[in-house]
Ligand SMILES: [Ca+2]
């Protein structure tokens with residue numbers, strides 16, 4: 324609930340009780356001539372100290388004097404006549420409509436009698452006695468001078484001239500647009516020492532300091548003990564006319580408002596009223612809590628602890644932040660993947676061009692290492708397979724030949740072991756065998772050469788790269804060496820046996 328309101332009231336009461344030595348105008352908030360949100364209207368729809376009627380509807384947040392429907396009229400009036408001479412009224416309102424032009428307008432009244440709820444002049448009675456501050460939206464006289472704010476005084480005899488927008492009757496005024504503003508518009512109407520001053524806040528900001536003077540009129544004499552009222556009306560065109568607050572303060576010269584001049588009875592009465600008002604506020608707070616059990620109770624520890632709603636909101640923001648982090652990470656990773664992909668693509672392009680006979684580009688530092696060069700076509704694969712088969716066959720032949728040689732050497736050894744000298748027949752046999760080996764090796768070499776060559780011999784890896792022919796020749800030479808060594812050893816042993 325409005326702790327501000329309570330504080331304001333407290334200040335008001337205190338300022339009355341404590342005498343002031345200031346020479347400035349003394350201002351006292353008059354809650355009986357005011358209304359403001361929250362709890363502007365009570366549960367039964369009534370507004371404390373006020374009466375409204377016509378098409379006016381009061382809610383907790385505002386009073387809608389006239390809704391945006393055709394020919395609507397409504398008004399709200401104080402129950403009691405005011406009991407002070409000088410005053411200041413702050414009216415916060417919103418006139419909003421979908422049309423570029425709206426109608427008809429809104430008026431603030433200070434009159435000796437309460438007006439009608441569905442009167443002819445902006446929802447209130449014509450021929451009023453007192454002051455009307457009129458916010459005229461619609462340009463009836465088509466002089467392109469509306470919306471207009473004006474003060475019109477009446478002694479209860481004159482009819483308001485709508486056709487001319489009251490241009491011949493007004494006391495003073497100013498051309499100000501008050502429709503469809505981002506923030507509520509405000510008027511401060513001050514009547515002090517027979518000077519009427521109207522300030523206007525255009526609602527483009529919500530800054531309290533943005534009031535500007537609309538007009539000032541001196542020697543204004545208003546009847547005493549009048550009523551405050553607000554009214555509004557729509558016509559063929561229709562705006563919503565909402566009043567958010569009306570705050571009245573009585574104005575006193577410092578000498579009059581001195582604490583000494585307030586009797587103890589009056590002090591007691593004011594204190595009592597304040598207590599009652601505070602109790603009423605507490606009751607309304609309690610009612611509100613009962614009606615809205617979901618809402619966390621507001622107390623002075625609000626700043627120390629967070630409510631469920633606040634916690635939820637904080638958690639939502641935290642998770643949003645987390646999601647944002649994850650998305651940022653994902654972005655980074657996707658960028659990396661895209662970078663790698665484009666690298667791979669350029670690499671493949673390089674490989675392709677190298678397979679077309681162009682030299683490979685050297686690997687740039689920082690670049691992804693190149694894959695081994697394998698520009699192998701299907702033809703190449705076939706050639707390789709054939710070559711492999713030939714090698715396997717050759718090795719099989721070699722194996723058979725080595726077994727043959729081994730068998731022959733065994734028979735030789737057996738003969739040597741018998742102590743017999745190697746016969747010339749044996750030596751011939753061995754020569755034939757060696758020639759056979761030579762022929763075999765030569766034929767293998769020939770067949771390898773005859774085999775289809777691998778097209779575009781792939782670049783050898785950095786490991787040693789030996790051709791099949793070379794390998795076979797080396798193997799054959801090793802075998803021959805072994806054979807000769809075996810033969811030589813055999814002879815030595817045979818000779819040695821002869822000596823002993
Ligand atoms: Ca008009």
Ligand SMILES: [Ca+2]
Nearest residue numbers: 462463464488
């Ligand atoms: Ca006009």
